[in-house]
Amino acid sequence: MSSNPPNSNNNPAAVNTGGAGGSSPTFSPLYQQIKALITQSLQSGEWKPGELIPSEVELANRFKVSQGTVRKAIDELAAENLVMRKQGKGTFVSTHHEARAHFRFLRLMPDEGVPHYPESKFIEVKRTRAPADVARLLDLKSGDAVIFVKRVQSFDGVPTIVEELWLPGLTFKGLTAERLEEYKGPMYGLFESEFGTRMIRATEKIRAVCATEGDAALLKIAVNTPLLASERVSFTYGDKAVELRRGLYLTERHHYHNELN
Amino acid sequence: MSSNPPNSNNNPAAVNTGGAGGSSPTFSPLYQQIKALITQSLQSGEWKPGELIPSEVELANRFKVSQGTVRKAIDELAAENLVMRKQGKGTFVSTHHEARAHFRFLRLMPDEGVPHYPESKFIEVKRTRAPADVARLLDLKSGDAVIFVKRVQSFDGVPTIVEELWLPGLTFKGLTAERLEEYKGPMYGLFESEFGTRMIRATEKIRAVCATEGDAALLKIAVNTPLLASERVSFTYGDKAVELRRGLYLTERHHYHNELN
DNA sequence: GAGTGGTCTAGACCACTCC
DNA sequence: GAGTGGTCTAGACCACTCC
8 A cells, every 4th residue: 555645635526626625716625516517406406396306426536525525414414405315215305395394484283283284275266467566575577477266275174274365477377277276285286297397585674554344254254353464475496486375374273383492 | 553444433532321322311412511601701701802712722721521522612612602713712701891882783784875882872871660561571570670772873974873781680780871971882791791691692572663742852853753663572592581672773774684594 | 145224433534714 | 823613524333115
């Protein structure tokens, strides 16, 4: 054996010059670059929701980096819920078609009993033009084509949520009341499977309001009943806003649950 | 040089038998054990909020493990906001005495303008006995000594929050209206400095309610104005509940902000 | 037994801070 | 220049899954 140190770092594929790290002004660690490459493959659909992605060893070979660097990239993707690791099996692309995912965005919990998913009744589905406020939140131009959906959701037959959704017309071309009605399970599952658009994070603003006559009729409650009003903007890859959802929640037998860490 | 492999794992201090890993029924990885040891030192006050903890190399020497194992333990502690890493300086015990920490538990944001911390006016501070519901949430016995605090918080002079706090009497012995009033900044900072109790996480249940006459008078609003009602239980080390906080938020010019990931 | 992710080590070099 | 956390590598062995 020669006296070469066993750990000399001479990765031929490192994008930054130099060994581990580098010192260009736009320096980003190698694992971040690998993470970006994996994210691209997720976004492009090279690996689809629910599918197995290549093993860490395979990805390390493909990108000409060590397994440890791939691990660190995948660690972050797993923390962001883009992939799920399963020891002994592999790493899977996350999907909204799983019990686990159903309550990631639905934070309304029953005061008593086990959380379960509500039934939907669609009130209205139409193509229209984006009002100014909707356009602003979805990063569209005022008047751009959008799809408007209004529905009521019930838990055990009790109407509890009234929601209005605004979706970019281009992304969700072909979305109809029929497709929404025949689809069982969370809408984000439908969006993922049928429109190739995966929601990966959202921001929410919550207020208290009084039920209007229209809301009261849909929820079968008295006018002026206090309701939680949520305005949610959901984002897909590249921080692109792809849904505005305004919901009214009846909190007589449910509450909005949050964990502060 | 002998032909010893350079990476044979023979850590003399590993608690589990065998090398990396182990196979006892109660197996926990080495880094989790190190994390528990560090957490103990945080809890016992060996390193106090705001202070520098020993460097990774020092901790690795102390615990007779590699720096990588210490890193993984500290990574998790940093993710849980128990410590903060600062490159080039070291790792610091987190503290509620920092701008950064102030909005970790206060999620009410102004619709316009920059978030800032509200001013408090204390309405009532008294020692009393825990009602059954409070006792249950704080893991006390009904009738145990508790401290009750009621206050109104204002943003730019506009009353916006009415809060009632219930604190275990034993933990917060000596808390008086005077100490609360003379203290500037978030209450969790006071609890941390004066009572050695650091809040590290909380769960929150949110509902919409109508302002009662009492609430309306304190917030200078009309009776029946819709308000957000938050019930928060805060925990310190060891998942011990140490505060019940019931708040009413006026959401005319503010909203509860949440990020869904 | 082969393949996967999970843990652990040792060592090199980097970015950053403080002096 | 010394000390800190941050990145990267190579390699060993483990827990777990599937056959």
